Amino acid sequence: QVQLVQSGAEVKKPGASVKVSCQASGYTFSNYYVHWVRQAPGQGLEYMGVMYPSAGTTFCAQKFQGRVTITWDTSTSTVYMELSSLRSDDTAVYFCAREEPRTCNFDYWGQGTLLTVS
Amino acid sequence: QSALTQPASVSGSPGQSITISCTGTSSDVGFYNYVSWYQQHPGKAPKLMIYDVTDRPSGVSSRFSGSKSGNTASLTISGLQPEDEADYYCSSYATNNDYVFGTGTKVTVL
Numbered sequence: 001q002v003q004l005v006q007s008g009a010e011v012k013k014p015g016a017s018v019k020v021s022c023q024a025s026g027y028t029f030s031n032y033y034v035h036w037v038r039q040a041p042g043q044g045l046e047y048m049g050v051m052y053p054s055a056g057t058t059f060c061a062q063k064f065q066g067r068v069t070i071t072w073d074t075s076t077s078t079v080y081m082e083l084s085s086l087r088s089d090d091t092a093v094y095f096c097a098r099e100e101p102r103t104c105n106f107d108y109w110g111q112g113t114l115l116t117v118s
Numbered sequence: 119q120s121a122l123t124q125p126a127s128v129s130g131s132p133g134q135s136i137t138i139s140c141t142g143t144s145s146d147v148g149f150y151n152y153v154s155w156y157q158q159h160p161g162k163a164p165k166l167m168i169y170d171v172t173d174r175p176s177g178v179s180s181r182f183s184g185s186k187s188g189n190t191a192s193l194t195i196s197g198l199q200p201e202d203e204a205d206y207y208c209s210s211y212a213t214n215n216d217y218v219f220g221t222g223t224k225v226t227v228l
Contacts, residue, residue: 044222045207059215104152104211109163
């Protein structure tokens, strides 16, 4: 079965960086996109960006450009999202989510990773 | 991208039908038929309930249905059940690889 398993909770200081991982299983990793979405405490979902493994490219939403780096390791079917220059308002749960190419929806989600910036 | 507008809360009694609206612009909801809906229970990851405006993934109850008119999409839950109590978010593709989510709606089953 398809699974996206994320790394554990993190606590970081303002100005630091964090790297969250999302390990995929149950499907051919290179055939699907993986997106990143975050949710601040008590708030809604916010789109961050995506990786396109077959094209070898990524996209980041304008708000996160320059601070978010998305990478991946095909050998371990793992996607990474690094967020730099952390601020207190980056405190949120970060989710990875899979997309079947060009369907524009997120059919499987990771369990979420809580990042606390304090 | 500005968030899509949803009502903060909607409630209904068991067995009733409720509808959640999701208002965007002619650059997202109004332009693309890539509107999806997600259900999120507290402390859990979102779950895909509707995609491509009207389609249901395998395993999602037929009590959930979607529609769209102009810049506004809607999710209807018929025969409301206690387990439907959750937060619901709409999402739309919004050009140049970007996506936008709705503000979220808390559904309460009275």
